[in-house]
Amino acid sequence: MTVYSKIIGTGSYLPATRVTNHELAAQLAEKGIETSDEWIVSRSGISARHFAAPEENASDLAVEAARRALEAAGLQAGDIDLIIVATSTPDFYGNFPSTACIVQNKLGIQNGGAAFDVSAVCSGFVYALSTADAFIKAGNAKRVLVIGTEVFSRILDFTDRTTCVLFGDGAGAVVLSASDEPGVLAVKLHADGSHGHILCGPANPTSAAVAGPRFLYMDGQAVFKLAVTVLEKVANEALAHAGVQASDLDWLIPHQANLRIMNGTAKKLGLSTDKMVVTVNEHGNTSAASIPLALDQAVRDGRIQPGHTILMEGVGGGFTWGAVLARM
Ligand SMILES: CC(C)(COP(=O)(O)OP(=O)(O)OC[C@H]1O[C@@H](n2cnc3c(N)ncnc32)[C@H](O)[C@@H]1OP(=O)(O)O)[C@@H](O)C(=O)NCCC(=O)NCCS
Numbered sequence: 001m002t003v004y005s006k007i008i009g010t011g012s013y014l015p016a017t018r019v020t021n022h023e024l025a026a027q028l029a030e031k032g033i034e035t036s037d038e039w040i041v042s043r044s045g046i047s048a049r050h051f052a053a054p055e056e057n058a059s060d061l062a063v064e065a066a067r068r069a070l071e072a073a074g075l076q077a078g079d080i081d082l083i084i085v086a087t088s089t090p091d092f093y094g095n096f097p098s099t100a101c102i103v104q105n106k107l108g109i110q111n112g113g114a115a116f117d118v119s120a121v122c123s124g125f126v127y128a129l130s131t132a133d134a135f136i137k138a139g140n141a142k143r144v145l146v147i148g149t150e151v152f153s154r155i156l157d158f159t160d161r162t163t164c165v166l167f168g169d170g171a172g173a174v175v176l177s178a179s180d181e182p183g184v185l186a187v188k189l190h191a192d193g194s195h196g197h198i199l200c201g202p203a204n205p206t207s208a209a210v211a212g213p214r215f216l217y218m219d220g221q222a223v224f225k226l227a228v229t230v231l232e233k234v235a236n237e238a239l240a241h242a243g244v245q246a247s248d249l250d251w252l253i254p255h256q257a258n259l260r261i262m263n264g265t266a267k268k269l270g271l272s273t274d275k276m277v278v279t280v281n282e283h284g285n286t287s288a289a290s291i292p293l294a295l296d297q298a299v300r301d302g303r304i305q306p307g308h309t310i311l312m313e314g315v316g317g318g319f320t321w322g323a324v325l326a327r328m
Helices: 021-029 037-044 058-073 099-106 121-137 193-198 220-242 259-268 287-300
Strands: 004-013 017-020 048-051 082-086 114-118 143-151 169-179 184-191 251-254 309-316 320-327
Touching: 004 058, 004 121, 004 184, 004 287, 004 320, 017 021, 021 037, 037 259, 048 169, 058 082, 058 099, 058 143, 058 169, 058 287, 082 099, 082 121, 099 114, 099 143, 114 121, 121 143, 121 169, 121 184, 121 287, 121 309, 121 320, 143 287, 169 287, 184 220, 193 220, 220 259, 220 309, 220 320, 251 259, 251 287, 287 309
Parallel strands: 082 114, 082 143, 251 309
Antiparallel strands: 004 169, 017 048, 143 169, 184 320, 309 320
């Protein structure tokens, strides 16, 4: 019998502190840095973002999102036999131990199932979901927690107005289960390391210390141009692989980086923006967490229904990009 993989529960978590553009602009103004709600909204569509408390790490956000996804799936933590966490802001420098292992421990799972992190920055969730799908279809896992979690506020330079206004913290999770009916219909992943320098966290470990600036660097215009090109291409690849037309999609859930990139992608695919889930206005860019956060919001508010066909797609540092087409 063919084994399929299907999303059977979603969950998400946002840290309590919500910072509006006006509040952020006022905080930056105290450092002599000028920005405005008008500039941020017009360039990115972002109005607010959430920032984690100093004691909250990526694993804490992930655990909250995971608990909600497990509850939605009607499962206990012990039913999970694999945890994949996508993050670029892990609890420990160098992912040592991995955030997935920390999440496993915090969820009290002692069944010896595997747990590991995936590093593909803002494409992290689609990379992690594709990996989970492959584990299930190969018969190597049955119930997988796939989590995107980020505390990007830790790697933002709050003296660089070109980046610090764009990102936020949060986590989203899904339970991907083995199923006898189709769920994940197609996965397409890509990377091109030659563009690594346009969006990166350049610090690197030496034998004695961390060398280089520890904050995120981004060439915004170069990222913009590459993102709009690859997102359209990978969306069409995933659709073609499954023999699905863009017009058959119920929902497009793009990585929530920038409303202009998202609208551009929907337009290129011939989709009305009414069919696109948008949370970037309230969340900012939460990197690997953005797609599962948006997915969970649209599931919980009733827009996404069982049987709907959804296309999730991400793009980010590496450079990486990818898409997952799924039936809910
Ligand atoms: C970052 C981004 C919003 C910048 O928008 P842009 O239209 O390209 O703006 P520019 O970089 O050309 O800057 C325009 C001006 O605004 C200024 N500016 C930059 N950030 C600002 C801010 N927060 N507030 C006010 N002004 C700002 C610049 O200094 C520049 O001023 P100048 O013309 O006097 O030099 C845009 O390039 C973008 O969205 N890129 C993609 C980012 C992204 O999605 N990254 C994540 C991918 S996973």
